[in-house]
Amino acid sequence: xxxxxxxxxxxxxxxxxxxxLRGIDLEVRSxxxxxxxxxxxxxxxxxxxxxxxxxxYEVTSGSVTLDGVELLSxxxxxxxxxxxxxxxQYPIEVPGVPLAAALTESLIAAGRIEEAExxxxxxxxxxxxxxxxxxxxxxxxxxxxxxxxxxxxRNETLQLAIIRPRIAIxxxxxxxxxxxxxxxxxxxxERATREGDPPLGVIAITHYRRLLAELPAQRVxxxxxxxxxxxxxxxxxxxxxxxxxxxxREEAAGAAGAALDDPDPSERGxxxxxxxxx
Amino acid sequence: MQLPVSYTARVARxxxxxxxxxxxxxxxxxxxxxxxxxxxDEDLWRYSRISELDLEQYVANxxxxxDVARVPAxxxxxxxAVALLGHLGERSGLAVVVDGVxxxxxLSPAAGAAGVVLASIxxxxxxxEVLDRVTKLxxxxxxxxxxxxxxxxxxxALLRDxxxxxxxxxxxxxxxxxIVxVLGSSGAAGAAQAVSARTVIDxxxxxxxxxxxxxxxxxxxxxxxxxxxxxxxxxxxxSYNAIQQLGAGAWQLAHQRIRAGRDSTVRTFTASLGGEYAxxxxxxxxxxxxxxxxxxxxxxxxxxxxxxxxxxxxxxxxRTKSNLVFKGAVGGTARSVYSGLIRMxxxxxxxxxxxxxxxxxxxxxxxxxxxxxxxxxxxDVRCSHASAVGxxxxxxxxxxxxxxxxxxxxxxxxxxxxxxxxxxxxxxxxVRDHLAVAIAARLDRVTGGG
Numbered sequence: 001x002x003x004x005x006x007x008x009x010x011x012x013x014x015x016x017x018x019x020x021l022r023g024i025d026l027e028v029r030s031x032x033x034x035x036x037x038x039x040x041x042x043x044x045x046x047x048x049x050x051x052x053x054x055x056x057y058e059v060t061s062g063s064v065t066l067d068g069v070e071l072l073s074x075x076x077x078x079x080x081x082x083x084x085x086x087x088x089q090y091p092i093e094v095p096g097v098p099l100a101a102a103l104t105e106s107l108i109a110a111g112r113i114e115e116a117e118x119x120x121x122x123x124x125x126x127x128x129x130x131x132x133x134x135x136x137x138x139x140x141x142x143x144x145x146x147x148x149x150x151x152x153x154r155n156e157t158l159q160l161a162i163i164r165p166r167i168a169i170x171x172x173x174x175x176x177x178x179x180x181x182x183x184x185x186x187x188x189x190e191r192a193t194r195e196g197d198p199p200l201g202v203i204a205i206t207h208y209r210r211l212l213a214e215l216p217a218q219r220v221x222x223x224x225x226x227x228x229x230x231x232x233x234x235x236x237x238x239x240x241x242x243x244x245x246x247x248x249r250e251e252a253a254g255a256a257g258a259a260l261d262d263p264d265p266s267e268r269g270x271x272x273x274x275x276x277x278x
Numbered sequence: 279m280q281l282p283v284s285y286t287a288r289v290a291r292x293x294x295x296x297x298x299x300x301x302x303x304x305x306x307x308x309x310x311x312x313x314x315x316x317x318x319d320e321d322l323w324r325y326s327r328i329s330e331l332d333l334e335q336y337v338a339n340x341x342x343x344x345d346v347a348r349v350p351a352x353x354x355x356x357x358x359a360v361a362l363l364g365h366l367g368e369r370s371g372l373a374v375v376v377d378g379v380x381x382x383x384x385l386s387p388a389a390g391a392a393g394v395v396l397a398s399i400x401x402x403x404x405x406x407e408v409l410d411r412v413t414k415l416x417x418x419x420x421x422x423x424x425x426x427x428x429x430x431x432x433x434x435a436l437l438r439d440x441x442x443x444x445x446x447x448x449x450x451x452x453x454x455x456x457i458v459x460v461l462g463s464s465g466a467a468g469a470a471q472a473v474s475a476r477t478v479i480d481x482x483x484x485x486x487x488x489x490x491x492x493x494x495x496x497x498x499x500x501x502x503x504x505x506x507x508x509x510x511x512x513x514x515x516x517s518y519n520a521i522q523q524l525g526a527g528a529w530q531l532a533h534q535r536i537r538a539g540r541d542s543t544v545r546t547f548t549a550s551l552g553g554e555y556a557x558x559x560x561x562x563x564x565x566x567x568x569x570x571x572x573x574x575x576x577x578x579x580x581x582x583x584x585x586x587x588x589x590x591x592x593x594x595x596x597r598t599k600s601n602l603v604f605k606g607a608v609g610g611t612a613r614s615v616y617s618g619l620i621r622m623x624x625x626x627x628x629x630x631x632x633x634x635x636x637x638x639x640x641x642x643x644x645x646x647x648x649x650x651x652x653x654x655x656x657x658d659v660r661c662s663h664a665s666a667v668g669x670x671x672x673x674x675x676x677x678x679x680x681x682x683x684x685x686x687x688x689x690x691x692x693x694x695x696x697x698x699x700x701x702x703x704x705x706x707x708x709v710r711d712h713l714a715v716a717i718a719a720r721l722d723r724v725t726g727g728g
Contacts, residue, residue, distance in 0.1 A: 052676075052680050053676075053679075054676055055672050055673070055676055075679065075685065076676055076679040076680050077678075077679035077680075077682055077683055077684050077685060077688070079680075080679065080680055080681060080682035080683075081682050085680075086680050088677070088680075091677070092673050092674055092676070092677040093674075094674045094677060094678060094691075094692060094695060095695050095696070095698070095699070096692075096694065096695025096696060096697070096698030096699065097678070097691045097692065097694070097695040097698075101691055102678055102681050102683055102691060103681070105678075105683045105684075105687045105688075105691065106681045106682035106683050109682055109683065109684050109687070110682060142695065142698070143677075143678075144677075159681060163681065163682060
């Protein structure tokens with residue numbers, strides 16, 4: 001299949017009338033891994049939610065295209081069917097709905113009827129679950145119900161592996177994972193960026209450089225105050241580890257005025273991990 | 279109250295049967311006429327659509343019971359019955375009841391040899407006593423909640439026969455016993471009928487049985503008044519399922535009366551899917567110490583349907599336990615009412631009662647009312663209720679959509695998931711399978727997906 005390209009241009013978005021994204025520009029191609037890093041409240045998770053079309057997030061201007069198709073005018077399921085995937089930081093529990101049932105419907109909607117058959121799907125799930133260290137018992141549970149943080153992230157990666165999107169946004173995939181789980185999910189995603197058809201393009205939103213040790217990004221972007229304040233190679237992530245985000249935060253804050261609090265609860269409570277930066 | 283048109287003492291006599299049955303109809307006719315019409319400001323009728331019911335639009339069915347030879351065809355003609363029997367597999371008995379008249383009753387050789395009886399009540403000279411037993415036993419301990427309502431009298435005024443299932447003491451019935459009620463089918467074509475259907479289930483001491491009543495009708499106008507009286511003996515175990523899949527023109531006013539003895543276990547599951555207006559009044563009385571009841575219901579309404587549930591969990595003895603879980607969803611301009619009372623009688627020490635009613639409202643025009651109530655006369659009890667009316671969780675839908683699941687399909691999955699915790703509790707596996715399929719088929723209509 002042809003290589004894909006996701007183009008984000010001038011993306012502005014708000015939540016409850018508060019502007020969180022203030023002009024994001026980013027391009028991601030098949031096989032590329034882009035890291036988006038930033039302090040709490042910089043808009044990282046908002047970016048992930050806006051791209052997928054989560055209710056409650058309002059795009060005020062800008063454009064997001066995947067292979068020329070404007071995603072912002074599409075419903076979330078149509079974005080997914082166009083090839084976009086989001087691994088949730090906090091996957092939502094859907095009581096009574098088995099994982100296989102949701103994946104079956106997703107594959108049917110994509111016209112992948114043979115893969116949606118119970119036998120082949122179960123075989124694929126078992127294969128991927130083994131690679132990701134997911135026990136069969138977890139596959140039988142209702143979607144995300146009573147999963148530990150690590151189980152939930154493995155489960156998100158499992159779905160990515162079955163659905164085979166063109167572009168994946170990883171929202172803090174590394175949070176809540178131990179070293180082994182981080183290695184397993186990272187290796188699986190990295191393999192998709194090499195072997196997929198087309199290879200997977202990735203936007204890895206993260207607070208930590210440790211994800212990038214397992215999932216090597218070619219490009220690193222620093223998000224601050226709703227804008228990309230700096231972009232560079234892997235060396236940028238190493239520099240952030242030493243200096244923290246303080247320089248970017250002040251620079252952007254100087255331009256934008258008062259500091260922002262991202263209202264998304266998913267970004268709360270991580271500040272203590274960057275004492276130097278915040 | 280006004281009677282079905284043309285229903286008079288002459289008709290009450292002409293419906294046939296032994297003298298006690300004629301007398302019973304005549305007595306009920308008088309009581310019905312003397313009953314005040316139900317008012318929506320009474321607790322028992324609040325939020326209901328009872329004021330829309332005009333009985334003068336219906337006629338009592340005067341034709342004789344249908345021909346027994348027709349019965350296999352009668353069951354095969356109803357896809358719901360065929361589907362249910364298919365899901366159940368082996369069974370210990372099957373009765374077909376047309377407009378309240380048992381027209382075919384068969385038992386497995388094992389059940390027959392064990393002394394199980396599945397038969398018309400007409401041969402029983404003490405028929406009236408049998409019919410009244412549970413009512414009398416419950417009235418002895420109960421209060422005004424046990425008072426018959428006008429439709430109990432109407433049911434008796436229309437009564438032509440009743441089906442009795444009796445399981446002797448210390449008999450374990452291996453497989454489910456199925457009762458298929460075909461309603462409104464034996465009268466004159468095109469006439470809107472008023473019919474009653476009566477079942478008595480008597481499970482002897484330390485026996486075990488599983489019973490399924492299925493209610494079906496055509497799509498024509500119909501008022502059906504089905505009543506079941508269930509007596510669960512000491513240490514007996516009964517699983518009772520009522521599956522209402524009536525046609526679109528049916529009004530149903532059902533009454534389920536349950537009495538459970540010492541250390542007995544009764545599990546009921548009511549599924550209400552069909553009908554224009556479908557009411558279930560359910561009274562469960564835990565009369566002996568250590569008895570327990572699990573009362574489950576699932577309902578799904580669309581178009582202009584109304585599902586109406588009135589429940590009573592009465593604890594009249596120490597260390598009794600009851601757990602009620604009623605869950606439903608309404609779309610279109612459908613409505614549902616749940617009104618439930620837990621009554622802890624004085625002396626019910628150490629009793630436990632839970633009551634949960636959860637509703638999903640699927641459209642702007644749909645509406646659900648949920649009214650839980652407690653009445654506690656004893657200090658040493660545990661009681662709680664939970665009631666909720668909400669919409670499909672948009673975050674859950676978004677999550678499924680983010681996997682590429684179209685919105686209507688996502689809603690359908692969430693709705694099926696909403697009922698899932700009921701399915702795992704339903705004691706009879708075939709019923710679970712039947713309902714999962716029936717509800718899925720109906721959800722396609724409700725959500726427009728599938």
